[in-house]
Each structure stands twice: as structure tokens, then as C-alpha cells.
Amino acid sequence: MKWHPDKNPNNKKEAEAQFKQISEAYEVLNDPQKRVIYDQYGEEGLKDMPPPGSSGNSSGFNPRNAEDIFAEFFGSSPFGFGSSGPGRSMRFQSDGGGGVFGGFGGGENIFRTYSEGNGAMPRKPPPIESKLPCSLKELYSGSTRKMKISRTVMDANGRQTVETEILTIEVKPGWKKGTKITFPDKGNEQPNQLPADLVFVIDEKAHDFYKRDGNDLIVNHRVTLAEAIGGTTVSLTTLDGRDLSIPVADIVSPGYELIVAGEGMPIVKEPGNRGDLRIKFEVKFPTKLTEEQRAGLKRALGG
16 A cells, blocks of 8 residues: 555655545445446446435545455555544544554554564575586487485474485487476475475586587597598488488688588477587698608699
């Protein structure tokens, strides 16, 4: 009830207008007859309706004090003060004049918020994260992982006990490092708290031959000068066990990169599609040549 005029002394006019709208809304919700009229005719229908206890035509809305309406819904006023004066409720005042809730002993408000006393709402602690190391082959083809966990839970008597469980994780082809798998409420449970969520975070192990770059796979391949000039064939075994023979017809210069489309990692958001395989070449130059070899190269290269 932030728009109550007493809570907005510096902006009372706007607060009164907002408070009036809130009061009207509560009143319609709490009056079955008015709800029917509103559903059929809208706000204009309510304006033509006489206020309760009167006859004749006048303004339909009779916005009672919002504290009264709030109390009819929830059994208490949301404010720390009582209603009094013309048109205001006296429902929480005692005959002895003890002020708000005076009939319940010394003016003490018996309606407390959840943050007071033992009625506090249990909070949910931050999730517990644990790394899940996966090989590049697992992330290429997918796999099923069984994870045995031990966690602290509260038993029926409110005592802490240790519970063991096996969780199944279906690693999907194409998942990347940092992908999170959440198991709600599978973390530790503490007194007066909700169980934490357990989150596994994919971690990618390094591969001996392939390196991942997004959805692409990168491999470094070394060729001799003769192969770089005269052509060669690159033989590879893919992560799913297939043998590839890739002919190289271009002259390979240092830093040359050959793209093999569709032989990279699976793309999670595009089922059936894969990234590319990128072969980066390194040319091994001879450390020495005979005079005959030098002459042969010059003749071949036109030097």
C-alpha cells in the first residue's frame, strides 16, 4: 500500500488518486454484485449503480477505506495505524480506546510479518555447482553419465542426515564447455532453508589431436616441401571412428588452411548440421640440399 496518502506527505494529491483507484478495485473484487456488473458493463456500469444503503441515482462507486477492504480479504490492516473519523473503519479499535488492536493487549499488533518471529519463510540458498569433465569424443557423439552424489537432508524429526543418490546426465552431441545441467532441490538442505539446486557445468578435456573452436574442429598437419609443392593426401580418423582421406591439390604455403565442410562438431540448435574441419598446414623446409638438388629445384621452378 505504498500509495496511502499518509505514506506520501510530499506527493499527497497523486497518492490520493492512486489510493482511490486501489480502493475501488478492492471493493469490486469483494462485492459479487459489483463484479457481475463490471464483467457485463465495465466501469461505466458501476458509475450508474447507487452506493450501498442508499436509494436513487448517484455516483456508483462508494470507495470505502482501503484498510477496511484489505481487512475483509486478509483479516488485518496492512498499515501500522488504526482507522478513525467519518467514513473510516473502527474494526480494530477496542471499546477501551486502547488504539489499534487495543482489545488484544496494550496496542500491540498481533499480525506480524514473516520476517518476525518463527514464521519466517524458508529461503533458498545459491545453487551448488560442480564441474563435469567430458572428453571431446563425448561432446561429439554424446554420452550417458551416472553421477553418485551424497547430500545432507532434513529428516521428519528435523535432524540432518546423509542421503546417497545416483543422477543420470544425458550429454548431448555438440554441448560446449560451460553448458549447465540443473537438478532442482538436489543440493544440501539446512535447517530453516529450502534445498539448494545442484548444477553440473560441462568442462571440456583437451584432445591429443583435435582442438575445438566453437562448432569447428582444428587439426595441425605437417608436410614436407615436396608435398607442399607437389601435392599430398591427408589421412585422418574422425572422433566417431571414420577414416578420411583428403586430397590436397593446391600448393601449400606456410599458414595455408584447408576447410572440410561438415566435419566439425554437431550444432545443438541445428540438428543434423555440423561445423567445419579446418586443417592448418605447417611446411617443413629441408635444412640442407645437395648441389644437384638445388639445380633440380631451380630447373623445376624456373629460377
